[in-house]
Amino acid sequence: VKMCADLSRTQRNLLVCERSSFLDEKNRVSSQVEQLRFNYKVSVLLPECGSAPSHLESILNSFSSFYLIKKLPLYELLDKDFLQSAVYQACTVCVCVCVCSGHLVFSLDKDTFETLGLEGRPSRSNRTSSRYGISYGSDSGLLQALTSRLKLQMDFLISHHPAAWSTPPCGRVTPTTSWSGSAPWTPPSAGEPRYRSRALRGHDRESLFFCVYSENSSSDFLSTLTCLEPEATVSRAVSVSACGLLLPQDLQHLVEELRCHLQQAQTNSWASVTVHGFTDSPVSWDDDERDVLTGGHDLYNLLMFPDHTYRLHLAAGAQNTCPP
Amino acid sequence: MFCDLFLYRVSSLQKMRAGTEEAESSGYQRVVLKNASPHHYLKVRLVLEDESARVSAVDLKTFITSCLRSLFGEVGAALNVDVLKYDEETLTALLRVPSRGLVKLWSSLTLQGFYQNRACAFRVLQVSPFLLALTGNSRDLQLD
Known part of the structure; x- marks a missing residue:
């Protein structure tokens, strides 16, 4: 069994x-x-x-530089002017949503996914989380779902300054x-x-791992990390x-x-x-x-x-x- | 903290030192290695109820071995876990374990609740087959 x-x-x-x-x-x-x-x-x-x-x-x-927008309601991100001025030209990322080439990509847990009631598909990697991509502009009902059913708020990092839109404080970060x-x-x-290059184990015939670290080698009890040949010392x-x-x-x-x-x-x-x-x-x-x-x-x-x-x-x- | 620790794969260190001797490498070569990593690396933090307690690297290694022994017996204790790096201030350690022992080590650490009869917990911060992956963690990004 x-x-x-x-x-x-x-x-x-x-x-x-x-x-x-x-x-x-x-x-x-x-x-x-x-x-x-x-x-x-x-x-x-x-x-x-x-x-x-x-x-x-x-x-x-x-x-x-990039910009940090805190607690931005997701439906505001879908505002047309904001999309034109900032999002389409930028890299936008937050923990579970990102914008790539005009698509909003979500990674949501099952409950949030069902509350939103939108079309999506289960993630390949984890059956309990669901992920789906939505093209904004298609008749997906996303805006309605985000304003009426679930007002998601997130912190966003954005690479362009959203000039047309500045309601929540938007911090510039270098x-x-x-x-x-x-x-x-x-x-x-x-x-x-002093740095030492150490060759470690390799997988294929030719390849070797090596790492560079400062010379504070541990005792044998702590670590059995040993050096493989060839080895070079970098001063x-x-x-x-x-x-x-x-x-x-x-x-x-x-x-x-x-x-x-x-x-x-x-x-x-x-x-x-x-x-x-x-x-x-x-x-x-x-x-x-x-x-x-x-x-x-x-x-x-x-x-x-x-x-x-x-x-x-x-x-x-x-x-x-x-x-x- | 781990900024001085790097790991790279190179074709050969000697070739690398010679630098220019590889005339044949002008061609394009691509190799995909699947599940080829002999080791896995974990970044863990020990959280103690008594925050003033000091734990040395040797204490930590002994504790990890006892965690493995309590869950998997002598077979577990025989697992070759290396403490590659340890910071006594933050009680954060970088561990190396043979890939086939990863699940055993991870579960032993997670299920351990007491250190010297006081409540404790291991937080597993990052796990990767690539040591280099542990040199950066976007969850540590502080923007405020």
Whole structure:
């Protein structure tokens, strides 16, 4: 009798590895960057870099500001002027609703879904939550449902200023940047932090994991994380990250600038860019459904080398579709 | 807190150091790995009733092993759980566990209600097969 589930099974996960060159016309870096629309955090790591390149700071500071609208009734979002002036031209995201290419995408629990009484379809990932997409403008009865049956209110992040409409307070936010390594940030302990690259386990023949962390290795009792060969020690590194609602075009710009930096640096170094998507956004790669409740961590890492080659690793959560 | 911890997959560290030696990589290659991760990573926070109590990294590891033992016996206690990172101030830890032990570890932590006879709870903040995923969490975004 099979009473219990197999405890050793884990949820499905995907890792897509791409390698190519920026000079190759088939390279898909820019299209991949475009396809993850709702980005929360970008981290840049530059090894063997004594101080942060000055233009890197200015690029991060030039990231577009975004706006926070608190407790916005959802029906006001559907106001025609507001849609025209702000929403259609912007990236809008909140925990369970987002706007992509003219569609409102909801991720709702069963009760809210039934109260709204609109057409939708059950989520693939979680039978207790339902998700549906509605094109505003179609005769869906959405506006009526949101004004009469259920007055949903949410906090929204929006990338364009809603000029035509400003009833609730709308706060302008700039992405926050933080530095670590030997850049403007001062390490808490005396002396320059040393970073070690450690090769970890790989899955396929050629691939290796490696991680970079400061030298405060744990004892064997705490951790059995061991180093695989080959291993390299990096004497210094600069790490910077920015958080907020980050637009794909800003990230594209950052990637381009880092490529230029690698060309100019005249070293055999590399640069790494890691981008995290919003955990609770209802869409994943290319506006496909994502699993909101089961740890949908969408992220990608781009490793760039001075000879224009790159490695791109894209990760997707349990029920998410494969990155395109 | 975990900002100095990164994880990447690269083709080869040596090739990476040489940088330019890969002339053949101008072609386009794409590989999709499904369920290939040998480990899962958890970011957990221990919430104690007595907020002033100090828990060292060694205490935490011992406690996690006892949680596993109480639910799954010696087989559970033998599970190889690594504390990769631990912050004593916030009682937040980054754990690594072989993928086949994830459910056992997660359930042991969730069902544990007492630490040294005082009420406690483990909050599982993030779980991912990719360590890099734990370096960012949009739920931590503070905009006020």
